[in-house]
Amino acid sequence: MDDFAANLQAAAESHLNACNEAEYLAEEGEVDSPAVAPYCGCETCVVREVLTVTYGLIVDKVFETLDYIARSTLNPDDLPVASELAEKLREALL
Numbered sequence: 001m002d003d004f005a006a007n008l009q010a011a012a013e014s015h016l017n018a019c020n021e022a023e024y025l026a027e028e029g030e031v032d033s034p035a036v037a038p039y040c041g042c043e044t045c046v047v048r049e050v051l052t053v054t055y056g057l058i059v060d061k062v063f064e065t066l067d068y069i070a071r072s073t074l075n076p077d078d079l080p081v082a083s084e085l086a087e088k089l090r091e092a093l094l
Contacts, residue, residue, distance in 0.1 A: 004061055007092040008054050016046060059093050
């Protein structure tokens with residue numbers, strides 16, 4: 001597993017641990033949950049939370065890679081236009 005995959009897994013596990021802890025504490029009383037929606041620990045909740053916490057990291061990695069490719073292959077005069085288009089696409093995805 002590369003560092004990026006390990007970081008994604010660590011972020012997802014940390015978030016799920018926090019969600020599970022909040023669910024447990026909620027049984028004792030009201031507690032703020034880091035979950036983006038009501039969380040019960042079922043597969044649907046787990047998938048939703050993992051996607052929520054990792055999606056932004058994946059998009060960032062995609063654009064980091066695209067930036068590297070652009071800087072390696074494009075004419076320097078074309079970089080400002082490419083960067084502007086990439087930023088608009090990034091905003092649309094996030």
